[in-house]
Amino acid sequence: MTTNNDFTYHVPVMLQECIDGLVINPDGIYVDVTFGGGGHSKAIFEQLSPKGQLIVFDQDPDARNNAWEAPNFHFVAANFAFLKNHLRVLGFPLVDGILADLGVSSHQFDDAKRGFSIRANEQLDMRMNQSGDVTAQNIVATYNEEELARIFRAYGELDHPYKTAVELVKARNKSKIKTTGDLELVRNIDGGIALTFATTSTGNITMTGLMGSVTPLSSLTTTSSSTGGLVLAGGSITTSGDQSHAVIISANNSVSLISNSGSLSINRNVTLTGSTSNLLLKAAANIDLLASRAVTTNGGSITFHSDSDASGAGYIQLASAASLASNGGNITLGGGTTVATGYAVGAGSVTDGITLYQATISAGAGNVILNGKGKSTGGIGVYIYGNDSATASANDSGITTTTGNITINGYGVSSLGLYLLKPNTHIISSSGNISIQSTGGVDLY
Ligand SMILES: C[S@@+](CC[C@H](N)C(=O)[O-])C[C@H]1O[C@@H](n2cnc3c(N)ncnc32)[C@H](O)[C@@H]1O
Numbered sequence: 001m002t003t004n005n006d007f008t009y010h011v012p013v014m015l016q017e018c019i020d021g022l023v024i025n026p027d028g029i030y031v032d033v034t035f036g037g038g039g040h041s042k043a044i045f046e047q048l049s050p051k052g053q054l055i056v057f058d059q060d061p062d063a064r065n066n067a068w069e070a071p072n073f074h075f076v077a078a079n080f081a082f083l084k085n086h087l088r089v090l091g092f093p094l095v096d097g098i099l100a101d102l103g104v105s106s107h108q109f110d111d112a113k114r115g116f117s118i119r120a121n122e123q124l125d126m127r128m129n130q131s132g133d134v135t136a137q138n139i140v141a142t143y144n145e146e147e148l149a150r151i152f153r154a155y156g157e158l159d160h161p162y163k164t165a166v167e168l169v170k171a172r173n174k175s176k177i178k179t180t181g182d183l184e185l186v187r188n189i190d191g192g193i194a195l196t197f198a199t200t201s202t203g204n205i206t207m208t209g210l211m212g213s214v215t216p217l218s219s220l221t222t223t224s225s226s227t228g229g230l231v232l233a234g235g236s237i238t239t240s241g242d243q244s245h246a247v248i249i250s251a252n253n254s255v256s257l258i259s260n261s262g263s264l265s266i267n268r269n270v271t272l273t274g275s276t277s278n279l280l281l282k283a284a285a286n287i288d289l290l291a292s293r294a295v296t297t298n299g300g301s302i303t304f305h306s307d308s309d310a311s312g313a314g315y316i317q318l319a320s321a322a323s324l325a326s327n328g329g330n331i332t333l334g335g336g337t338t339v340a341t342g343y344a345v346g347a348g349s350v351t352d353g354i355t356l357y358q359a360t361i362s363a364g365a366g367n368v369i370l371n372g373k374g375k376s377t378g379g380i381g382v383y384i385y386g387n388d389s390a391t392a393s394a395n396d397s398g399i400t401t402t403t404g405n406i407t408i409n410g411y412g413v414s415s416l417g418l419y420l421l422k423p424n425t426h427i428i429s430s431s432g433n434i435s436i437q438s439t440g441g442v443d444l445y
Pocket residue numbers: 010011012013033034035036037038039040041057058059060063078079080081101102103104105106128
């Protein structure tokens with residue numbers, strides 16, 4: 001007998017446990033229904049006397065190359081669904097033990113032409129029995145969303161089987177999915193991927209338009225120590241999951257999050273650790289820093305720029321306990337093509353240009369500039385809303401710098417330019433200038 005024992009085809013898993021579990025009787029009859037590279041079969045066979053019998057199944061014709069010749073060894077090139085029939089025909093209606101090592105073999109993954117693996121870009125196939133009619137390519141091209149979701153749910157171990165099916169159908173409507181590489185089109189659907197971009201040169205990483213929607217994205221990290229930055233223009237990024245940060249910029253990079261026609265909503269913390277890292281959040285419409293979220297830099301500047309004009313509906317809003325903090329860099333909220341135009345105008349429920357709702361801006365030694373314009377009917381230009389408690393500071397609202405200047409341009413149209421509401425509201429510059437220009441008046445309430 002010559003048996004394959006180099007395990008290059010497939011390394012048998014839990015070999016000793018399987019053999020122990022079978023409690024082999026040397027004169028008994030045993031069946032391995034998933035022969036593959038024959039590693040388990042060989043270990044069983046070695047325990048058998050010439051009287052003992054081993055019958056093996058594999059529906060993959062390649063597996064036959066691992067079989068050996070012996071009077072008490074029988075290879076059946078078939079699906080083990082027909083086990084009973086084959087055993088009867090071979091004259092072994094009763095057996096002493098059956099081993100099933102279910103799944104694919106390493107060989108099926110390693111041979112790119114089999115179209116199982118996304119390690120190489122080959123025709124999508126995935127047939128174990130290559131004389132079968134149905135390939136994965138057929139299934140991906142013809143099954144509807146429900147049928148695909150059922151397969152992904154049952155066999156795919158995906159967190160979002162239905163969503164993946166929906167995205168796959170969307171992708172195949174744009175272009176045919178023929179290869180394992182084409183599956184990249186739907187690769188990002190499932191489960192909290194982390195993208196890490198590391199540049200070694202001074203170039204930027206730019207994603208323009210093509211991005212579509214990446215959901216969920218657990219983190220986006222740049223690790224370059226160069227002066228390159230990260231530009232996201234178009235598309236959308238949604239972060240979800242338990243991570244505390246949406247974006248961490250770990251060196252002196254600049255990040256621009258630009259939405260040319262939509263809004264930006266920051267629902268995770270953004271931290272720029274490099275001392276000259278800068279952040280620009282620029283949107284044609286609204287920019288929201290959601291409750292308890294912080295945008296923090298270690299010296300670089302933070303800019304929120306809402307570009308809306310007379311036809312737009314933009315505003316900038318820092319929700320409860322949100323904070324902007326830079327250790328010395330400038331913080332600017334505003335935008336528009338000319339100073340103090342283009343915030344909360346047009347449709348939309350928020351009427352005020354810039355709102356700090358029990359939220360804080362602290363710029364260290366940097367300057368803070370707020371340019372806010374309210375909606376034409378009743379909108380306040382810049383609205384800073386503190387809490388009621390005379391002693392609490394946790395939900396204080398306002399702006400602080402040490403030596404920097406604070407400039408507020410509030411444009412109220414038919415309402416206040418600047419409105420400071422509740423006791424714990426502040427605008428403090430320890431030794432810089434504070435300049436307030438208001439159209440529509442200033443109210444301290
Ligand atoms: C994980 S591998 C088995 C590896 C094997 N135990 C070894 O030691 O090399 C699974 C093998 O079972 C085969 N297989 C999977 N499902 C089968 C089925 N329903 N009928 C027959 N063979 C099947 C595959 O073609 C593959 O070669």
